[in-house]
Amino acid sequence: MSPLIWTLFLLSLTMSTTITMTSNHWLLAWLSLELNTLSIMPIMMKYHHPRMTEATTKYFIIQATAAASILFASTINAWQTGQWSITGPTSMLTTTLITSALALKLGLAPMHLWYPEILQGMPLYTAMLISTWQKLAPLALLYMMHKNLSPTMVSMLGLLSTATGGLMGMNQTQTRKIMAFSSIAHMGWLMVALIMNQSLATLTMITYITTTIAMFTAMAATTTKTTHDAGSIRTISPAITVTMMIILMSLGGLPPLTGFMPKWLLIKELTSMKLMLVGMTLLAASLPSLFFYTRLAYLIMLTTPPTTTQM
Structure with a gap:
């Protein structure tokens, strides 16, 4: 072209x-x-x-x-x-x-x-574009009409997305599908944040876009398309290996990494508004997501890369 x-x-x-x-x-x-x-x-x-x-x-x-x-x-x-x-x-x-x-x-x-x-x-780079930039226009419209949105409907969409993204991502071996279900789960958190606090939703969106771009860039640099490829990353670049592990833990929302901050603030906001059930459901629904992030980090950091040496 x-x-x-x-x-x-x-x-x-x-x-x-x-x-x-x-x-x-x-x-x-x-x-x-x-x-x-x-x-x-x-x-x-x-x-x-x-x-x-x-x-x-x-x-x-x-x-x-x-x-x-x-x-x-x-x-x-x-x-x-x-x-x-x-x-x-x-x-x-x-x-x-x-x-x-x-x-x-x-x-x-x-x-x-x-x-x-x-x-x-x-x-990978086109998938990154669809997962980040293409989210901005629909989200902007939701931001503009947030006063007219049904809190019940948006909250249900958010909770269902968080649970679905986590559960359906658990058995995936393709990294692009893992990132797709990760995106669905993060959009669920963002929908709940949009109803609670628009500034918090903006923080959630910026954190999601930043970490997703970083993850797709690292996968493209190491041509990681399946979980089977993950064990070979250490032989390509130790620096990218450590970076990918940190990004995955951040996507999972583990402290003290960046991804923990918007989730912690949202749970704090939900607790202050006496919406304990919504907060507990979000936390429970995010556990499967944390599982597949941790599994991918384990495959990257702790598994032995394949060898072609003849025994």
Whole structure:
């Protein structure tokens, strides 16, 4: 692909997300979401491989369905209230439809089944882009309409995502699928934080994006695509080995690492608001995630790399 065309697609991807984050009109937000989807599709199909073509087609169908739902819901809202404003009043039907559509875009449970399959069909850097940058536009819309969101619905989506991401990630051997279920679990924490405290949700999002970018970069540098490859990382770079272990422990939320801070603050916030059950459920649901992070760290640090020496 020509560098000029490549630059044009990246610029379009950046601009579409920025427009979504700064818009206050549902039609403009919908238009920029569609532009965002169209901009990333050529990037996803950079290498002409059947798996990438399949993943890109799935991604387009999912994102187009979610965007169509947003357009449908915002049109109903304009018909009922006479307003196209994102921060304006919305009916319960409109809020439910838009929240469901944005949850589909983010890959939240129970609308998450497309997400691991698409990440598995992508190169590591493209998977990183889908796991980080592509989350910003839907999250920005949720931020803007947080006063109209149903706390019960968003909390249920969050708890279900945290539990699903942890449980379904336990038996995975593909690192991209592990990162996909990790993303689903972290989005669950973020959804609960969004209802409690928007500043805390921002901290959770920044921590998630930073650690995810670091993990994908380390995996790309060592070409780690399966857990079987993890034992060979020490022979490639001891520094990256230690870095990956720290990142994994941070993703798991172990103190005193960065990933512990937003989780601790969220549990503290839930406790202060007498929502002990939600906090305990979140903590219990995050244990399976911690298991597969620890297992991957063990494989990286403590297993013997394969040898070709003839006995």
